[in-house]
Amino acid sequence: MVTATFYLYDKPVKEALMIARQSEIPGFVEFYGYESRELQLHVRMADDNAFQAFSSADEYRRPEKLMEYKKVEQFNKSNYESKLKSALDDGTVF
Structure with a gap:
């Protein structure tokens, strides 16, 4: 069992208790919600800094x-942040 924290950008929006088991998808681990079976994610590590996921076992046949x-x-933290104009500056807002 694991606790998953879901984020919307940099803010945590939800925590869920999940169960991990071997997925039907070869090479993936399935996480599904303890209280809600509909909450699921099939995950595998692509490398040290990335992972891949499907939201259901049925989707893996569709790349x-x-x-x-x-x-x-x-x-x-974007390098472009200081170069962007506000809506007022670029004429979008009157």
Whole structure:
């Protein structure tokens, strides 16, 4: 059993108790919600800084459904942030 914390950008929005077991998808581990079976994720590590996931066992036959995530060191730290104009500056807001 594991506790999963779900984030929306850099803010935690939900915690769920999940059970881990071998997935039907070869090479993946399935995590599913202890209280809600509908909450599931099939995960495998791609490398040290990335993982791949499917939201259900049925999706692995459709490669376009594969989700890939990379490790994020800091949220909202962009080199472009200082170059962006505000909506008022670029004329979007009158």
